[in-house]
Amino acid sequence: MERKYKHLSLEERCSIARLQEDGKSIRQIAAIMDRSTSTISREINRNSSRQQGYRPGYAHEQSQARRWTGSRLERDEKLRGSVIEKLTLGWSPEQVSGFLRQSPQSIRISHESIYRFIYAQIARTKDYRWRYFLPRGKSKRGFRGRRGGSPAKTIRNRISIHQRSPEVDNRNILGHWEADLILFAKYGQAILAIHERASRLLVLHRQPNKAADPVSNHLIGMLESLPKPLRKSITFDNGTEFASHYKLANELDMKTYFCDPHAPWQKGGIENAIGRMRKILPR
Numbered sequence: 107m108e109r110k111y112k113h114l115s116l117e118e119r120c121s122i123a124r125l126q127e128d129g130k131s132i133r134q135i136a137a138i139m140d141r142s143t144s145t146i147s148r149e150i151n152r153n154s155s156r157q158q159g160y161r162p163g164y165a166h167e168q169s170q171a172r173r174w175t176g177s178r179l180e181r182d183e184k185l186r187g188s189v190i191e192k193l194t195l196g197w198s199p200e201q202v203s204g205f206l207r208q209s210p211q212s213i214r215i216s217h218e219s220i221y222r223f224i225y226a227q228i229a230r231t232k233d234y235r236w237r238y239f240l241p242r243g244k245s246k247r248g249f250r251g252r253r254g255g256s257p258a259k260t261i262r263n264r265i266s267i268h269q270r271s272p273e274v275d276n277r278n279i280l281g282h283w284e285a286d287l288i289l290f291a292k293y294g295q296a297i298l299a300i301h302e303r304a305s306r307l308l309v310l311h312r313q314p315n316k317a318a319d320p321v322s323n324h325l326i327g328m329l330e331s332l333p334k335p336l337r338k339s340i341t342f343d344n345g346t347e348f349a350s351h352y353k354l355a356n357e358l359d360m361k362t363y364f365c366d367p368h369a370p371w372q373k374g375g376i377e378n379a380i381g382r383m384r385k386i387l388p389r
Contacts, residue, residue, distance in 0.1 A: 114141075114149055114169070119162035122146065126160060178215060179223040185213065189220055193239040196385050199224075242381040243388075258344040258367045263352045267341060267372050270363045274339065280304045281338035284376040285325065287316055287347055291389050298324055299383075300340070301376035308379045322350035326357055339363060343370045 114122075118139060125135045132150070136143040153165035179186045192202045199220035206213040227236045228245055237245040258264060274282045280302065288297040288310075296313040298321060311324050329337050339361040342348040351362040365372040 116166045119165050123162045198241045264364050267363045277304045281336045283340040284373040286376050316347040318349040321347045322353045341373045
């Protein structure tokens with residue numbers, strides 16, 4: 107029966123080093139470990155250092171490095187060029203992945219592979235300009251740290267997003283909106299953004315500041331011209347700029363909902379849209 111070859115593990119390499127120190131020959135080591143003589147001989151010859159001889163840790167690192175051939179984008183120059191070209195145009199990795207999948211060549215590469223490639227270049231080269239290929243321009247993955255508490259308890263007539271109708275989640279019905287402010291480094295600069303979940307329509311309005319009353323007044327102005335079926339509900343985060351949300355219920359008969367504290371991702375449509383807008387409206 108044919109035996110299938112299996113790479114040496116770190117534990118086996120430790121055994122080789124220990125048996126070598128005990129004075130065992132290559133044939134004896136192979137017999138004790140139930141490995142072929144050629145496997146043990148090749149392992150010692152390939153992965154020994156000139157100064158210290160055979161050391162299991164060093165040998166294991168050498169073996170892993172020899173087997174690694176780089177990510178697909180590092181190996182395939184043509185594919186890498188196609189991906190970088192689309193990212194330069196402002197496409198997201200998800201869009202690039204979907205576009206390549208539907209191309210005549212039907213190239214399949216996941217958006218996660220593209221993200222990992224970009225972050226690997228940042229880590230390897232320390233060139234943080236690579237982050238500008240990504241929609242949000244972040245040089246590290248993960249959430250930003252939280253600062254202080256949440257003003258959720260101070261918002262009058264606040265209704266949790268968990269009381270929102272489940273029909274909103276599937277994005278099949280028009281009239282459900284999300285709202286947020288785009289802020290900038292200079293104090294007093296803000297843009298009010300609303301996003302319709304089903305159509306992905308994004309509407310922007312420049313704000314004089316982030317005070318609650320002007321924000322609610324401009325929301326009413328942006329939505330009041332729409333037919334009633336197109337303004338069913340709107341979802342906010344817990345920023346104090348949306349504290350006058352009840353005006354929309356009074357004047358437009360719209361239901362208003364709020365995300366959980368520190369969970370703006372629950373209104374992911376507008377969060378993603380604003381992240382894309384940062385390409386042309388940097389902080």
